[in-house]
Amino acid sequence: MKKIRVVLSSVLVAIMPLCESAAQTYEDHFTRPVSDVMQDLQKQYGVKFKYNVDTAGVKLPYAQFRIRAYSLEESLNNICKYFDWNWWKQSDKLYKIKPYEYPRRHVEEGEKMLDYLSTLYNDKQTWEKRRNRLRKEVRQRLGIDALLDSCVKDAKPILSKVRKHDGYTMQNIAIEMTPGQHVFGTIYTPAKKGKHPLIICPDGHWSPGRERADEQTRLATLARMGAICVDFDLYAWGQSKDEVEKHETSRAHRMQAAFALRLLDYMWNNRKDVDKTRVGVNGGSGGGTHTILLTVIDNRFTAAAPTVNLASHFDGGCPCESGMPVQSSCGGTCNPELAACFAPNPMLIVSDGGDWTSSVPELEFPYLQRVYGFYDAKEKVRNVHLANERHDFGPNKRQAVYDFFIDVFGLDRTKLDESKVTVETPELLRSIIK
DSSP: OHHHHHHHHHHHHHHHHHHHHHHOOTTTTTOEEHHHHHHHHHHHHTOEEEESSOOTTOEETTTGGGOOTTOHHHHHHHHHHHHTEEEEEEETTEEEEEEOOTTBOOHHHHHHHHHHHHTTOSSHHHHHHHHHHHHHHHHHHHTHHHHHHHSOTTOOOEEOOOEEETTEEEEEEEEEOSTTOEEEEEEEEESSOSOEEEEEEOOOSOTTGGGSHHHHHHHHHHHHTTOEEEEEOOTTSGGGGGTOOOOSSHHHHHHHHHHHHHHHHHHHHHOTTEEEEEEEEEEETHHHHHHHHHHHHOTTOOEEEEESOOOTTBOOSSHHHHSSOGGGGGGOOOHHHHHHTTTTSOEEEEEETTSGGGGIIIIIHHHHHHHHHTTTOGGGEEEEEETTOOSSOOHHHHHHHHHHHHHHHOOOGGGOOGGGOOOOOHHHHTOOOO
């Protein structure tokens, strides 16, 4: 008798999914708990899901009809789009389920976008027609002109004392933008007299901003080799946070671009040691996004080195990079096409294998080479890909930037020695004379 009960129990367990399936009908929209559906997918495909969304009590109509026996990822597409979720492959056996993010897409979508964009131009003439429209519309969608018009006119800079170091000096600067709000930055200048190239350096989201040791090391080393470098706080970061509380806003997108342009204007108009024929821009992560944006909206830049940011499938994860709809320009664009607007000027793309830039060597870089080829200037765009590294501005990424500016701006390689740099305290970097 006991043996019969065991056999019957096994049969019941085996047919329970069939019973549940049979209970689903057109009248109840074939609805199942989404957690059950996802558990079934895990078993079917031998994978695990991690969640940044809450699935408790969530129901999925027409559940089984969304599943594709031949494709886990198509099944996930059909499930996630109902809830405005998205999936991201972390490894062969691990997928993350997250809320939809407007600036982030799958690599395959980036590839389709670049393929589409490439059909719009086949030579220099058709490309420049598109480029000119992009430059105009990006500027309009960013709203940069209206913002600059609202800025304090003839605001005098507030400067700190000059601090002398081995082969370079540092001086803090603050300029009033809108009433009561300033851009705060630091100027790194070669100790050697003469005309020097200028490099504007928008920052990324690595804490603590321009006070970071790697940020100071990079800019000071470039200054020791002969370039004037200027960096500045993100909107509502560092000293800026003393005046503005919230960083994650669309205003940050416009303001950070305006910060860079205001500092460029000051250096351009007031520093006689600036060589106006050699003006660069270099930043990492979110600073790389702004590096590209600045080359689109200001034609004074002659060399650019966006670092660990470029992707056709990612516009930038913070509103300070994508809060204004610049990617909607001209029917739709992406950061590689915006970067292409800089052709044929020298550009370095630094990428790595540990973030969204892992696709650069096979996807974004060949696209840029094609556009640069319209000018017979493929050699003017370069890619240093660090396949075994992750998202940072570490020594190898800095070295790539040094090599680039040594080449295009004629900097003095004999002065390349990061050990000679003095990393200053936050108190010194925030000091100004009012």
